[in-house]
Amino acid sequence: MARINGCEAEQLIVTDRATQYGDGCFTTLCVKNGLPWLWDLHLARFQRTLDALAIPHPDWQWLTQEVSQLAAGFTDLGVIKVLISRGSGGRGYSPAGCHNPNVVITTAQWPHHYHDWQQQGIALGVCQQALGLTPMLAGHKHLNRLEQVLLKQEIEQQGWQDAVVRDVLGQVVETSASNIFWRKDQTLYTPDLSMAGVCGVMREQVIRLVASTPYCLQIVKSQLDTLLCADEVFITNALMALVPVNQINDTYFTERTALTELNKRLYSC
Template sequence: MIWVNGEVRDTVEVRDRAVQFGDGCFTTARVQQGFIQRLAAHLQRLQQGCERLMIKGVDWPALEAEMILAASNGYEGVLKVILTRGSGGRGYSAQGCEKPTRIISLSTYPAHYHQLRRSGVRLALSSVRLGKNPHLAGIKHLNRLEQVLIRTELEQTDADEALVLDSDGMLVECCAANLFWRVDKQVFTPDLSASGVNGIQRQQVMRLVAQLGYTLSEVRAGIDALAAAEEVLITNALMPVLSVNQIEQWHYASRQLFDLLNPMVKDGKIDD
């Protein structure tokens, strides 16, 4: 089902800034037993995205109520929330855009994530590089052409996810997940100050890793850093943590950190 500004419908105005320029942000949350997992964190992500994009006038109480109502329509699923600057303005100018558009959709949960938790995943190195833009880095804005190209290329392989580098050849993330790797008691994740999405599950795993007694570092590193890794993990709000078996020619047998984290985040049973 799809709701636009609280109404059940599947169309938006053609002049909406999302259609014209990809002018907005979004978040994707897991729904279990009719409830949104980590609701507060998803709302905070949207607020931070709107602040960065200078989108004002969002009716936050209405949005939260609509999210909760939409989730109650599904036992287990995926809730996607899009906020656009709305309609108005001429050309790139945002003048006249006074009412942001709220778009909420509910879809089925990707069942293959349950299997991938047990089997682990294989990553293929993408030839598509992410551009560097510190002003947009970290947020989940609507300009996803890079990810569309990455996913299109990935679907021509038999890998489960894509490993993505930036224009300098530094590790960033996967197509739809964040990246971690472990060497002994040290855990690393890419520095996302210039590109990539600072996922909600990434933030939670970073906190948990420290609690578990590991040293965590955000680094700018090339793909060769993964050659020395004992273990590699990927995360997002739906997975929420998967163990990586193989990246290109490298194989990983250890699940030490995965075995500690998985029970803590499994089925979303974790506090905000």
């Protein structure tokens, strides 16, 4: 199912800047019990990203109603993707004259293999391709995702479930489609995303939840060796929530103490 600006549609005009330049942003959210899970965090990230890109905001009350109506149609878990483009107009790269953003909403089934990942954990490779440093766009879930397309190709060619991704300085950033956390003793760590990567909604939720656990949190710039010395590792995104990492290349992780603590709080929210 697809809706564009509130109307059922399957095609976006070819002059839309989303297709011409990747000029916009998106979010993918999980539906639970007929409700858009963590919608307030998705909405706040949208607002930050649109401000960073200087794209006019849509009517947030209308968008919330649209998303809520679609979420109510799911009887179990579901997926809603919301894409906001700058719309059509401008000359070349210039966005001058673009005042009418387009809002595209699509729905999909929840990926059921995430159940297995949540229970059994996954193994990660380590990508050789690296993310560039883009401080103007870092943290934002904009539409320019060619780096992730290339990373996904590498992951599929290697036969990995997912992989750790570093920046061009060798610092751990994320995986191809999730944020990463690790624990050493009583401290949880997650990468600094001020130069590359996406600030995921579930990452933000986990950071909030850590305050009510026995652990402290540090946002860091770390090389791969630091990650491999962790006591436990897990990855997060809005759809799969928290997934334990059993292995990164030839390094194994068996502990899940922080993950268990956080899951208790996450699912009691």
